[in-house]
Amino acid sequence: MPRRDELPLDRGQVIDLLQAHGILPTQQRVEIAQVLFARPQHLSADQVLAAVNRERHLVSKATVYNTLGLFARKGLVREVIVDPSRVFYDPNTEDHHHFYNVDTGTLEDIDPGALALGPLPPPPPGTVTEGVDVVIRVRRAEGG
Amino acid sequence: MPRRDELPLDRGQVIDLLQAHGILPTQQRVEIAQVLFARPQHLSADQVLAAVNRERHLVSKATVYNTLGLFARKGLVREVIVDPSRVFYDPNTEDHHHFYNVDTGTLEDIDPGALALGPLPPPPPGTVTEGVDVVIRVRRAEGG
DNA sequence: GTCAGTGCAAACCCTTTGCAGAAAG
DNA sequence: CTTTCTGCAAAGGGTTTGCACTGAC
Numbered sequence: 001m002p003r004r005d006e007l008p009l010d011r012g013q014v015i016d017l018l019q020a021h022g023i024l025p026t027q028q029r030v031e032i033a034q035v036l037f038a039r040p041q042h043l044s045a046d047q048v049l050a051a052v053n054r055e056r057h058l059v060s061k062a063t064v065y066n067t068l069g070l071f072a073r074k075g076l077v078r079e080v081i082v083d084p085s086r087v088f089y090d091p092n093t094e095d096h097h098h099f100y101n102v103d104t105g106t107l108e109d110i111d112p113g114a115l116a117l118g119p120l121p122p123p124p125p126g127t128v129t130e131g132v133d134v135v136i137r138v139r140r141a142e143g144g
Numbered sequence: 145m146p147r148r149d150e151l152p153l154d155r156g157q158v159i160d161l162l163q164a165h166g167i168l169p170t171q172q173r174v175e176i177a178q179v180l181f182a183r184p185q186h187l188s189a190d191q192v193l194a195a196v197n198r199e200r201h202l203v204s205k206a207t208v209y210n211t212l213g214l215f216a217r218k219g220l221v222r223e224v225i226v227d228p229s230r231v232f233y234d235p236n237t238e239d240h241h242h243f244y245n246v247d248t249g250t251l252e253d254i255d256p257g258a259l260a261l262g263p264l265p266p267p268p269p270g271t272v273t274e275g276v277d278v279v280i281r282v283r284r285a286e287g288g
Numbered sequence: 289g290t291c292a293g294t295g296c297a298a299a300c301c302c303t304t305t306g307c308a309g310a311a312a313g
Numbered sequence: 314c315t316t317t318c319t320g321c322a323a324a325g326g327g328t329t330t331g332c333a334c335t336g337a338c
Contacts, residue, residue: 026312026318045302060320065303067318084223084231084328086302099268108268116262120280121254124243127282134278136264138271170293170337189327204295209328211293228303230327 007091009037021074028059032067036077042088042098042107080107082135097134110136151235153181165218172203176211180221186232186242186251224251226279241278254280 009017014033018025035051036043043051049064059067068089071077080088082100088107097115099108115134123129153161158177162169179195180187187195193208203211212233215221224232226244232251241259243252259278267273 024312024317028319062304062321063319069304079228081225081228084225084228087228099271101268101271102274110265114265116260117278118260118262121258123280123282124245124252126285127243127245128285130246130281130283132278132280134261134276136267136276137274138267139274141270141272168292168337172294206296206329207294213329 007037007039009034013037017076021076023070023074023076028063029067029070031058032064033071033076036071036089036091040092040109042080042090044086044088046086048089081133082107095132097136099136099138101138101140103140110134151181151183153178157181161220165220167214167218167220172207173211173214175202176208177215177220180215180233180235184236184253186224186234188230188232190230192233224277226251226281239276241280243280243282245282245284247284254278 011030011034014030014037015025017037018029018033023029031052032048035048045065045068048068049059049061052059052064068077068087072079072089075093078090078093080090080098082088082098083105090107092109094112096112097110099110100106101108117132117134120129120132155174155178158174158181159169161181162173162177167173175196176192179192189209189212192212193203193205196203196208212221212231216223216233219237222234222237224234224242226232226242227249234251236253238256240256241254243254244250245252261276261278264273264276
């Protein structure tokens with residue numbers, strides 16, 4: 001199984017990765033995965049759609065949405081919720097957090113060593129913790 | 145100016161609060177604010193709409209959305225983004241964080257003393273930190 | 289009387305869905 | 314061949330907008 005922390009992944013590695021997650025590597029899914037795993041980045045569904053079809057029309061809008069949802073359910077990518085108007089997809093599924101620039105609508109990883117998150121409080125009764133998301137909202141500095 | 149940490153606020157306190165934030169206290173805005181400041185809670189726009197119009201139709205959908213957006217811009221309430229399908233509005237604007245139950249779609253405050261967040265990392269060049277949101281996603285415990 | 293706020297309905301935008309045709313094994 | 318996937322277009326649902334009416338001061 002390919003190293004997830006060394007992007008980009010070539011076509012063969014992407015196919016291995018899909019299979020390792022129990023996903024049938026169809027042509028469209030491989031195209032989409034290649035876009036996502038081209039580099040560490042945070043793309044919205046719309047950006048993925050545009051990137052996949054940059055040169056010629058390879059994948060429909062419905063398939064992009066369905067596939068991103070599938071990848072997220074299978075743990076291949078992580079959904080990042082910071083903007084009510086769109087979901088971002090992150091190829092990095094390791095525990096890490098984000099800066100969110102509210103002016104540009106872009107995400108940036110926080111260096112994992114730079115944010116100390118103490119022990120988590122116990123979850124409410126009858127529930128178990130599934131994950132933690134930390135978002136530091138930033139904006140353009142005045143007089144920049 | 146009313147104490148924001150002692151809910152509920154009565155009608156007069158709500159009016160003072162709106163004025164203190166530079167918001168003209170019209171009848172509809174006061175109705176909406178009273179719902180929000182009735183208790184510490186996290187309501188979606190739709191829930192606010194339903195609550196305001198529980199007994200009789202007092203406020204339209206457009207006005208609820210416009211007013212919640214206004215309140216958020218003026219710093220009267222805080223928007224909580226945890227679910228791509230809707231925004232939650234929190235009357236507590238103090239620094240605090242949330243549990244998000246992915247099964248029920250409900251939010252719960254984290255006791256401020258229970259979560260130690262170390263010093264924040266410096267924001268990316270050219271930006272300044274605006275705020276931090278920590279969301280602990282929880283789900284129903286197995287075999288509950 | 290003037291300006292801001294409100295209500296309705298239509299418009300918007302991202303996302304999901306239904307179903308017929310195409311591809312994978 | 315059978316099952317799953319894909320594509321198109323239409324539906325969906327939360328949110329925003331245009332514009333005439335109402336209300337605040």
